[in-house]
Amino acid sequence: MTIGIGGAGSRLALKVDRDATVVNVSQTELAKSEAKNRLLAVVHAAQGQLRGSRKDPHIGESAFQSIRQELLHLTRGDLVVSSTGGGTGNGITTCLLRELAGAADLPVEQRTRFALILPYAKLEPSEFVLNTTEFLQGPLSDAIDSGNTGNIFLFSNRLKFENRLPEDEYNDKLAASLNMLLALPEKNDALKLLDGHIDHEDFDLFLSKPYFNYFTYFHHDPEQPFGKQLDKHPNPLLLPPDNPIEALFVYEVPEGGDPRPFYDILEYFAPQNVNPVFSVVENPKLKKPFITLSLLYSRKPDELVEDFNRVSQEHAEAKVRKSIEQHVNLPKLEVNLQTEARKMARQQGASEDDILQILKRLGKLK
Numbered sequence: 001m002t003i004g005i006g007g008a009g010s011r012l013a014l015k016v017d018r019d020a021t022v023v024n025v026s027q028t029e030l031a032k033s034e035a036k037n038r039l040l041a042v043v044h045a046a047q048g049q050l051r052g053s054r055k056d057p058h059i060g061e062s063a064f065q066s067i068r069q070e071l072l073h074l075t076r077g078d079l080v081v082s083s084t085g086g087g088t089g090n091g092i093t094t095c096l097l098r099e100l101a102g103a104a105d106l107p108v109e110q111r112t113r114f115a116l117i118l119p120y121a122k123l124e125p126s127e128f129v130l131n132t133t134e135f136l137q138g139p140l141s142d143a144i145d146s147g148n149t150g151n152i153f154l155f156s157n158r159l160k161f162e163n164r165l166p167e168d169e170y171n172d173k174l175a176a177s178l179n180m181l182l183a184l185p186e187k188n189d190a191l192k193l194l195d196g197h198i199d200h201e202d203f204d205l206f207l208s209k210p211y212f213n214y215f216t217y218f219h220h221d222p223e224q225p226f227g228k229q230l231d232k233h234p235n236p237l238l239l240p241p242d243n244p245i246e247a248l249f250v251y252e253v254p255e256g257g258d259p260r261p262f263y264d265i266l267e268y269f270a271p272q273n274v275n276p277v278f279s280v281v282e283n284p285k286l287k288k289p290f291i292t293l294s295l296l297y298s299r300k301p302d303e304l305v306e307d308f309n310r311v312s313q314e315h316a317e318a319k320v321r322k323s324i325e326q327h328v329n330l331p332k333l334e335v336n337l338q339t340e341a342r343k344m345a346r347q348q349g350a351s352e353d354d355i356l357q358i359l360k361r362l363g364k365l366k
């Protein structure tokens, strides 16, 4: 089952899985949710209970205690969906990650996967960016290092802001994309197998590794080099990947289609020392081959944070520039050096002419 934490996490989790459990500190938000399964985390400050944690992760963290046992139980082996910018999702997920970092080695089937929604630093409030930076650097990094998490999906809100998409529509896109990947085992079951093999266990094993997961899918053109096609068809909803450590793909060919181009894909990965897990299946509904590819990569959270800091720094500078231009009319300072020098000389009781001459000799005055 899927667990959605906080506002964004809950909305997306329900789109990924209609039976998802949603978690919030805000009674108001929980009451609005269509979820059948809702879990209220209790905050001691009365305001938080009604208004959420208002971007303060400490409130989410303190509320975690009230649901600790239940949440740990619910999330084992499942998918947690949360944003990293706000207070509730960030705070509660932080505590979950700390628990994982401190736990003894967890068996594969108990590892939690995380789908995280990162803010678009260029256009979102700086609190969201700061919360995210701390989250990536601290709890996420420690949990990954402990080896106790499953895959981590880093979704970005970039496209939502750049294309001005309504939130609901964007959530539909994110959910549809993630479900393309998560539905692969069922797809494999339903279609005729031509080569390779991925069963549910292989797939679960892949998803339970403590790496970032980047995936994309596109119609494959057997005439074109695979790397070029991969570059041409990124998944714009996810942060771009680093060099892959592992890969998994399902290659679908139309009825009677040629399954052999999948060798090109294996060849593409060979120099990178990656041996993909794969299956080749026949899909009678297709006219052209189609590939769904997932890459596991490891990226130092520091590097992620650096990207974030760079963008948010530019963002902050641009904001300051803009507000200066808009609100502050700085009088043009026209300093006449000769007048200033005379003034200084008078103040110091020196001869004005002597000072001017010295300055002229030094080339400071014309």
Ligand SMILES: Nc1nc2c(ncn2[C@@H]2O[C@H](COP(=O)(O)OP(=O)(O)OP(=O)(O)O)[C@@H](O)[C@H]2O)c(=O)[nH]1
Binding pocket: 005, 006, 007, 008, 009, 011, 012, 051, 052, 053, 054, 055, 056, 083, 084, 085, 086, 087, 088, 089, 090, 117, 118, 119, 120, 124, 128, 157, 160, 167, 168, 170, 171
């Ligand atoms: N894709 C997507 N992003 C969202 C949605 N709602 C909020 N966000 C993003 O999530 C971040 C804010 O986190 P929320 O999930 O609203 O916050 P929360 O976890 O409920 O915490 P508080 O409201 O601060 O208590 C920002 O980066 C928003 O742009 C949503 O429905 N979809």
Ligand SMILES: [Mg+2]
Binding pocket: 006, 007, 008, 026, 029, 052, 053, 086, 088
């Ligand atoms: Mg909220």
